[in-house]
Amino acid sequence: MFINKGVIVSIKGRNPDNDQTIYATDKPIFKKPHVVLINSGTASAAEIVTGCLKDHNRAIVIGQRSFGKGNVQDVIPLKGGYALILTVAKYYTPNGFSIQAEGIVPNIEIKKKNEDEFVLRENELLHHLTSKKAILQKPQEILIDNNTKEPKHLKNEFIIKQAIKVLDEEIQKCPQSAKACYSYLKS
Template sequence: MILTKRFFLFFIILLFTFQKSFSENTDLYKKIDLFGEVLEKISKEYVDEVDQSKSMDSAINGLLQSLDPYSAYMTPESFEGMQTETSGEFGGLGIEVGMEAGVVKVISPIDNTPASKAGLKAGDYIVKINNTQVQGKTLMQAVDLMRGPVGSSIEITVRRRGVKKALIFNITREVIQVQSVKSELIDNNIGYIRLTSFNENSSEQIKDKINELNKKKDLKGYILDLRNNPGGLLSQAIKISDFFLENGEIVSTRSRQASENRKWFAKKGDLTNGKTLIILINYGSASASEIVAGALKDHKRAIILGENSYGKGSVQSIIPLKNRGAIRLTIAKYYLPSGKSISEVGVTPDIEVAEGSDDFKFNSETDNQLNFAIKLFNG
């Protein structure tokens, strides 16, 4: 009797699960039919003739961008272009861009590139490229508009927080060669290291600079400048964080896939022997920059100075498709040792200091943040 009741209960649960699954699938099929109907209506009745292939590309991209600002569809042409650019030398403007509320937003201009020299800033909204309105276009479409032959010019119109009128920049495309690490000895006793991106060689270059500066007997400490650094390789963020830590968690990722749930820890050995460390960040500090700043802040290993960072705390994977295109899909989120997510929040500085200049030159009189950091060392 008990066995019969259990079997009956199992049958009811199985039936309910099947009905729920059937209902969900039926709703999905109805939506697919509806999409086909809308596409047919557009094809027959829209005022202008529509390329259905491009419409489908837009629909796919719209689906991905409804998830978050960083997921996107790449056509075969866009995917090929992206693979060319990741080689480390390419023709372009030198800006990292993303989407926010359907508008193309500058995450960060890269140092000494046409974009940074022209005066583009992190947080600028690109509203027009040459004579083409950008609003309503996908991120990849906007990126395609910005591409062009080296030496050719482009006019970019942006909206900036706190500025009433639109700003127009005329920029000449150049071959972009990213040199990620620069260093200087300030006042003969402060090691200044500027990191502009996290590429394959960044950690080795940082290590070399630290070892070189460590030879200075009267060295008080270090300033690590991560302003306008849009990020890069997670592996490099972990290695660079590890240089300043003796132990403890650096970062973790959480995902729906168990294989993507990971934690990374520091190994014993602080390369700077516990010397004072000040990290400079601003709104253009994103992704890997936020991992380094956030981890060292949580471990109370560094003083974070500047402005709140960008808030890009997610992991994207490039997934190739059958048509030789690809999708960039967010597969996980970063979490700091404190358990807090960086995503859409960023890292808050311990000492908030507004920018005075975007030049980021050693000892620049107009660089409020750098000068404030130097004053902290000098009491």
């Protein structure tokens, strides 16, 4: 839907014979610049999509490092209504980064000056599955002042404003027809 060719995600486990690579096969429907907002609550399938868009340079990712749930699990039914959940593989982005316990690092990181909120990620859980590859990318940092007097219902407004700012910068690189279309949609 967002890319027309290349790897979407790879699945790698203990047995290389069972590894899979999922490829894009259709023409992208959405060809305009994208901004993806993520935070520590972004997990699993959302991380797969974000990693794909980021690795293919189809989106600028803004926010905070994602949760890091990149494992593939099988549910094996047992007697008495019980089940065994067995981790059998890990998800990897098109560039080969493991999502598991690492998460997706945004291109532009939104940080607060005063870290007073509780954030839990996969790599902080007891007995979490580790990743062999660390993501070596360092995001650009933008600091948020927690002492602003914005109303509570606009708490995340800053992230949206930053996303619009990045989109505006990307639009400046587009042809005039795209700029006119964006101006119309923005009004």
